[in-house]
Amino acid sequence: MLIIGEKLNSTIPSVRKALEEKDVKFVQEMAVKQCEAGADYLDVNTAMGDEVQDMEWIVRTVQEVVDVPLCIDSTDAETIERGLKVHKGKAMINSITMEKYRLEGILPLIRDNDCSVVALTVDDQGIPTTVEERLCIAGELVEVIQQNNVALDDIYIDPLVLPVAVKTDNALKFFQSLDEIKERYQVKTISGLSNVSHSLPKRKVINRYFLAICMSMGMDAAIMDPMDAKIMTGVLATNLLLNQDRVCQEYLTAYRKDLLED
């Protein structure tokens, strides 16, 4: 499973401040630390600042020190365009939805750039509540993204988990959606971890187990904090249990480096 580091997000106050002050050291350190901790991609979000300008700056700044591709996190087409323009290698766009205003701006960008795409199952009616509605929007997304020159392998569908505190079958519906989307459309799946535990205490516990179940449903990528040793230990243990870790070497290597936390 791909780990997409979430720590360079302008909704985090310290990151917002670093963007305002163009603090190269802060941003580069945060990038390096996440990669050292095991991030395969780094998400970059500048929505809370001067979004377009800041995106160009952060993409350039981060890529000076790390080799991993970036996940350009914005709902704004101009911001994504600017990020893609300066990005070296194959970027990921996070994200597109079936909402008309977002589709129109972003589709030309995915057509004209070699990139992978995160697609959320939202349309102009909002976030769906049933599995079937999610599958339906996923199908529409896959069709329209494919028509714009993106291979199935480069499409990551996020069926959007809603908090279990509000309705206790929300996570279960999400797991079913993950499973069905892969089966029906042969695309990849992705999720963030924190929404599921919204409004509950000790959220990290719920997030960890949530991730383990998602992984067992074959989820391909997670947007998460790679510097959280407990959740990274969870990823290693889950990979081991799912026979994704050849003769337990990743797990044992991490053990020998004293990286596992129980």
Next chain:
Amino acid sequence: MQEKLKELMADLKEEEALEAAKEMLDNGEDPLEVLEICRKAVEVVGKRFEEGTYFIPDLLMSGEILESISDIVKPHISSDVETKKCGKVLIGTVEGDIHDIGKNIVTFMLEVNGFDVMDIGVDVPPAVFVEKIKEFKPQVVGLCGLLTLAFDSMKNTIEALANAGLRDQVKVMIGGSPTDEKVAEYVGADAYGKDANAAVELSRKWTACA
């Protein structure tokens, strides 16, 4: 016995609370009084939620207990005694905003306090507020929003009520984390409610329902 029921329900002990309610009814207690105790217990639950010791699922649980107690109380209420509804409240999250957790809590607290509530959902355009208000005829309208862009939607919604000649017929309250009294003034609402209990208080005041 009354205190016991209130405590059991506030502590979310479903079976024991049901037993206590049954016992009270068997002893000839006024069934409406039993419901009143339950309502008070839900108030305690609401307070604990605000203090952070209870969570949203606890609110849902207290609702389920209330429902099962209501089910055993109902047969004891003679048909001439009507459990009258306090008043009508229409509530929704304004256009451009899809947050619903806070709105759902307010809806729930209003309902357990005897209000007839119509929840028209999230991302509701002004025209839909107008249409539903005409249809439901509430005394109180609640506008919910958690995004700052919701301020203008609230303003537009209240203007739409004025243009439809409905503004004088309803009291409007707003709520959601970025809102406050100043926002209420800016958007032209009658009041801001800081939490679900405040929404209940405002609605009581405006519907003269003590």
